[in-house]
Amino acid sequence: MAFASRLQFFVRTNGKSLVFQANSSDTVQSLHERIQLITGIPVIEQWLIYRGKKLQCEKSLAECAIQNDASLDLVGRMQSTGHPQAWRIIDDMISIVRRLCEGKTVNDALKTIRTKISKYLSTTPKKDGDSATGHLQIFMSCSAPEVLVNLYMSPIRGNKEHAEESIRHFLESCITELPKSLQLRCAPIVLEFCKLLRRIASDDPLYLSCRSSLGSMMEVIKVQWVLEHTESVKRAISIKEIFPFVKELADKLSEVLELFPHTIASVSDVNDFTMFLRPLRTVMSGYKGFKHPISLPMENEHHNVLLCKEAVESLYHIFVDMLKKMDECLFRMEHCLSANISGEIDWSPYLTILKELNAISKLYLGSEKEFWTILSKRKRALCMDFESRRHLVMMMFPEVKKDFEEQHEMLIDRSQLLSESFEYIANAEAESLHGGIFMEFKNEEATGPGVLREWFVLVCQAIFNQQNPLFVACPNDRRRFYPNPASTVEPLHLKYFNFSGRMIGLALMHKVQVGIVLDRVFFLQLGGYSISLEDIRDADPYMYNSCKQILEMDAEVIDSDALRLTFVREVEELGSRRAVELRDGGKGMVVNSKNRNDYVDRLINDRFVTSVSQQVSHFAQGFGDILSDLGLQKFFFQSLELEDIDQMLHGSGNDISVKDWKAHTEYNGYKFNDPQIVWFWKIVRKMSPQQKKNILFFWTSVKYLPVEGFRGLASRLYIYKSMEDISHLPSSHTCFYRLCFPPYPSMTIMEQRLSIIAQEHVGCSFGTY
Structure with a gap:
């Protein structure tokens, strides 16, 4: 029996x-x-x-x-649910899939499954809430992901293709059939597809597609760090569920780094790594249970910490491993550069990996220093072109926070622009400036990025204004500045140099072009380099030519003391002149053919280094205050060429391209072929370069375009049709790059209105916000 x-x-x-x-x-x-x-x-x-x-x-x-x-x-049947139609749709779909798995013939099976998926998603309640969530949970409650993956694994001919098309259709339909507010509610479903498909193979193409889709959702989803789902967080995806993807991608990228240049990093893998890593970092950096930076091994003091201890420690081990592999990879990159075989390699994925490693390093005690120590050794591999150099130095700045509570707040009176800005910035704790800045002008409603950009431009222009004694403009290039030795006439000059360094650092951190560039002698000193004769050509053409003449003069002539020179420099201070010895006993030491090189070197050093050493030191200190680590200040300037920082601070020096401008402009209320739009571009095209700049500044608060042109701006530009009377001038919302004007009845009237805002004093006055 x-x-x-x-x-x-x-x-x-x-x-x-x-x-x-x-x-x-x-x-x-x-x-x-x-x-x-x-x-x-x-x-x-x-x-x-x-x-x-x-x-x-x-x-x-x-x-x-x-x-x-x-x-x-x-699961409850249709009689117990508020979504009987959804249950019926998914039940019908599952029935078709089950028949396919059993080897039965189903006419138009793929078309029917796709139709069911589209109908199921399109009938989801459009308002985010319990009803919509309940509707979408039906897909999971019926085990639809497992059913479709079973079809994907089926050995019966055609089933795998049907399943793949169906799952890909679900991923696409989440975007096409659902409003953005609901797309994230599909994340648990996509996560389930990932878990099931990963059991097949981690390099399965369908799994990789699902993983990328989930990663995209992670960019914006509200992640909650919990050990298990409870009723209050049933919609969330936990860090515990995200971390395996971070680990998987980190392992793959570590292997790729190890095999460079025989194996090149995949852009898609790097993007996925970034998308999964960011929510993990966000939660770690913002979680109240942590003290930053984190010291390992972790202390078991806080219950909240214990919830994620494993992920925190594992992420550190990932960082250590990838940084070691990246160091080795950069070493091999240097050899590729030496052998001139680097032209075909796409460097952008490696720069992105470095950016993420830099972000991780800020979480752990001592890791940021370790990160920059390695990068400083591999500068040659990282500084191959402008984009690489810019990418490298921008990693040295803290990440600008969007959270209002973490920003440094300022209320500035325009009539006291420089003095009040000095009080807010110079007296602030350096750490308080790392989160970003929120500012507004007194008695003005406008706030936001547009007003902040305006403030940067105005303050920097005031600092370098020649009516102030801080900086001297180069005679050969009035955009370039270096510290003024006579700045001591201002009692607070050293504090103002510290303030100036902070302002330039903040402008770079916020990616605002302020129209100011540094002279070579100033730039080199900030990088810790010595100054040569050729370096002073723009700063002091007269001294340059004189020194050049002394060095090239016939030896017999200079030895005859025809120039009557000694090791002394005449300095003018407050209307009087005094002699400064360039070396001990310099007044009695005649310049001759044997010591003239020493004389020129000492003359240049005294004029451009010794006389402004305190000013440069305080500027460097202020600049370093804005970086993530003060110790990176010299490395920052050593990683750049002078032309690089020109482009980052001044932007494009070219006339504004109306073609490029138009290509990056969209319309609301108008169409591109409406008369008013056609007139607008005809009028702008006829304007002078300065008028174009004034229009752009009025529109966006951007006075100097990035070197990439309009493509480098944070957003596209917009022209809106306003409902104002045609007697009104155009207005702007600079934070949103939005220009508004009514439908003027003729090109003549429009040209009159635009010519007013194209004036310097009007173009620098802003619209609503």
Whole structure:
């Protein structure tokens, strides 16, 4: 006589698991009845799902292939749900898929499955809330992801293709059929697809697509760090579920770094790594249970810390491993550069990896210093072109925070622009400036990025204004400045140099072009370099020519003391002149052919280094205050060419391209071929370069375009049709790069209106915000 085996299994319902024991010969119907006794749910309203299939009541547990320790899902039937249509749609789809798995023929199977998916998503309640969430959870409750993945794994011909098309259609339809507010509610479904497909192979193309889709959702999803889902966070995806993707991608990228240049990093893998890593970093850096930077091994003081201790420590090990591999990779890159075989390599993925490693390093005690120590050794590999150099130095700045509470707040009176800005910035704790700045002008409603950009431009122009004694403009290039040795006439001059360094650092950090550039002698000193004769050509053309003449003069002439020079420099201070010896006993030391090189070197050093050493030192200190680490100040300037910082601070020096301007402008209320738009571009095209700049400044508060032109701006530009009377001038919303004007009846009237705002004093006055 055969005996039925005894089984223990679990039935999951509403986030809880019920434990059952039964004989394998017991029927599903008997199980339903036991569930009714425990839960009160009528048998007629119960569905039991196992491995994506609904269990038939008349069959035994053995016939349903229920294994010991198996997990079954209990879901309510259509009569108990507020979404009976959704249940019916998914049930029909699952029925088709099950028949395909059994090898049965289904006419237009793929088309029908795709239609069911589209209908299911399109009937989702459009307002985000419990109703929409409940509707979308049906897909999971019916184990639809597992059913479709089973079809993908089916050996029957055509099933894999049907499943792949269906799953890809679901990913696409989440975007096309749902409003943005609901797209994130599909993240748990996409996560389930990822978990199921990853069991097949981590390089499966469909898995990679699902992983990228989930990563895109992670960019904006509200991530909550919890060990398990509770009723209050049932919509969330936990860090515990995200971390395996971070680990998987980190391992893959580490291997790629190790194999460079034979294997090149994939842009898609790097992008996925970034997308999964950012929410993890965000939670770690913002979590109240942590003290930053984190010291390892972690202390078991806080319960909140214990929840994520494993992920925190694992991320540190990922950082250490990838940084070591990146160091080795950069070393091999240097050899590629030496052998001139680097032209075909796309460097952008490696720069992105470095950016993420830099962000991780800020979380752990001592790691940021370790990161920059390695990068300083590999400067040659990282400074191959302007984009690489810019990418490198921008990593040295803290990340600008968008959270208002973390920003340094300022209220500035325009009539006291420089003095009040000095008080707010010079007296602030350096750390308080790392989160960003929120500012507004007194008695003005305008706030936001547009006003901040205006403030940067105005303050920097005031600092370098020649009516102030701080800086001297180069005679050969009035855009370039270096410290003024006579700045001591201002009692607070050293504090103002510190303030100036902070302002230039903040402008770079906020990516604002302020129209100011540094002279070579100033730039080199900030990088810790010595100054040569050729370096002073723009700063002091007269001294340059004189020194050049001394060095090139015939030896006999200079030895005859025809120039009557000694090791002395004449300095003018407050209207009087005094002699400064360039070396001990310099007044009695005649310049001759043997010591003239020493004389010129000492003359240049005294004029451009010694006389302004304190000013340069305070500027450098202020600039370093804005960097993530003060110790990076010299490395910052050593990593750039002078022309690089020209482009970063001044932007494009070219006339504004109306073609480029037009290509980056969109319209609201107008069409591109409306008369007013056609007139607008004709008028702008005829304007002088300065008028174009004034129009652009009025529109965006951008006075100097980035070197990439309009493509380098933070957003596209917009022209809006306003409902104002045609007698009104155009207005602007600079934060949103928005210009507004009514439908002027003629090109002549429009030209009159635009000519007014194209004036310097009007173009620098802003619209609403």
